Amino acid sequence: MKNLVVMLPTLDEEYGLREILPQIPKQKLSDLGWDAEVWVIDGGSSDLSIEIAAEYDCKVIKQAGYGKGAAMRTGFNKFLQSNMDALVMLDSDGTYDPLEIPKFLAQLAEYDVVVGDRLRGNIEPGAMTRLNYFGNHMLTWIASALYGVSTNDLCTGYWGFNKSAIAKLKLNSMRFEIEAEMYTSCVKEGLEIAAIPINYRSRIGEAKLGSVVDGWIIFKKLLVRRIFPNPVEVITGKGNLDMD
Ligand SMILES: Nc1nc2c(ncn2[C@@H]2O[C@H](COP(=O)(O)OP(=O)(O)O)[C@@H](O)[C@H]2O)c(=O)[nH]1
Numbered sequence: 721m722k723n724l725v726v727m728l729p730t731l732d733e734e735y736g737l738r739e740i741l742p743q744i745p746k747q748k749l750s751d752l753g754w755d756a757e758v759w760v761i762d763g764g765s766s767d768l769s770i771e772i773a774a775e776y777d778c779k780v781i782k783q784a785g786y787g788k789g790a791a792m793r794t795g796f797n798k799f800l801q802s803n804m805d806a807l808v809m810l811d812s813d814g815t816y817d818p819l820e821i822p823k824f825l826a827q828l829a830e831y832d833v834v835v836g837d838r839l840r841g842n843i844e845p846g847a848m849t850r851l852n853y854f855g856n857h858m859l860t861w862i863a864s865a866l867y868g869v870s871t872n873d874l875c876t877g878y879w880g881f882n883k884s885a886i887a888k889l890k891l892n893s894m895r896f897e898i899e900a901e902m903y904t905s906c907v908k909e910g911l912e913i914a915a916i917p918i919n920y921r922s923r924i925g926e927a928k929l930g931s932v933v934d935g936w937i938i939f940k941k942l943l944v945r946r947i948f949p950n951p952v953e954v955i956t957g958k959g960n961l962d963m964d
């Protein structure tokens with residue numbers, strides 16, 4: 721059996737977690753040869769998220785620093801210190817379908833990284849505001865133009881990685897620019913990326929991303945990484961995070 725981490729960044733997502741945790745297809749994954757552990761990376765939730773995670777036998781990891789980017793880097797670091805083989809990440813707000821995890825693993829047999837593509841997949845009516853739809857397309861187009869490696873959905877939150885790929889990523893994002901930086905770091909390291917169409921559903925609970933402010937931060941990240949491909953001070957989660 722190979723060991724899989726399903727990583728869920730979580731900040732006050734009690735309703736989302738209640739919906740998706742039972743949907744993680746552990747038996748099917750086991751039939752496919754994967755022993756799955758679920759890691760909830762908690763950003764300091766004050767609702768019942770942690771209790772629900774414990775109810776479903778998830779490992780709860782307190783993130784270092786603040787923001788989704790810092791949370792992902794905490795999770796990547798723990799993963800690199802573990803004996804796990806691959807990692808699939810998805811948001812815990814109910815927007816991504818855990819039943820699609822096996823499709824990611826199938827692609828990881830051939831690719832380093834797998835990206836879940838919402839824009840070429842199926843976006844449920846009401847799941848993405850018009851502004852977000854436009855912003856996602858714009859940023860995706862800018863990323864492809866700047867980096868010369870086409871991507872179809874820069875800001876998706878559903879990704880799969882082999883361990884060797886995560887070991888190469890160099891990241892210092894704090895917030896929602898983390899996915900854009902994951903893309904730029906994958907390009908810099910010459911990783912083979914597969915894209916698969918996925919479903920995108922309506923969010924359960926309240927959004928934490930502010931469209932315009934976060935869109936601007938993502939854009940700046942794309943420009944900065946085009947000039948300085950690696951963060952100077954931070955390598956995959958170390959640096960400005962106090963890691964134990
Ligand atoms: N650990 C942690 N998770 C976060 C933080 N901010 C957002 N998240 C999680 O990241 C995911 C994406 O956040 P969301 O508000 O849905 O942003 P969007 O999907 O980009 O609109 C959700 O599962 C959130 O709970 C944070 O500061 N720390």
Ligand SMILES: [Mg+2]
Pocket residue numbers: 811813815923
């Ligand atoms: Mg969301």
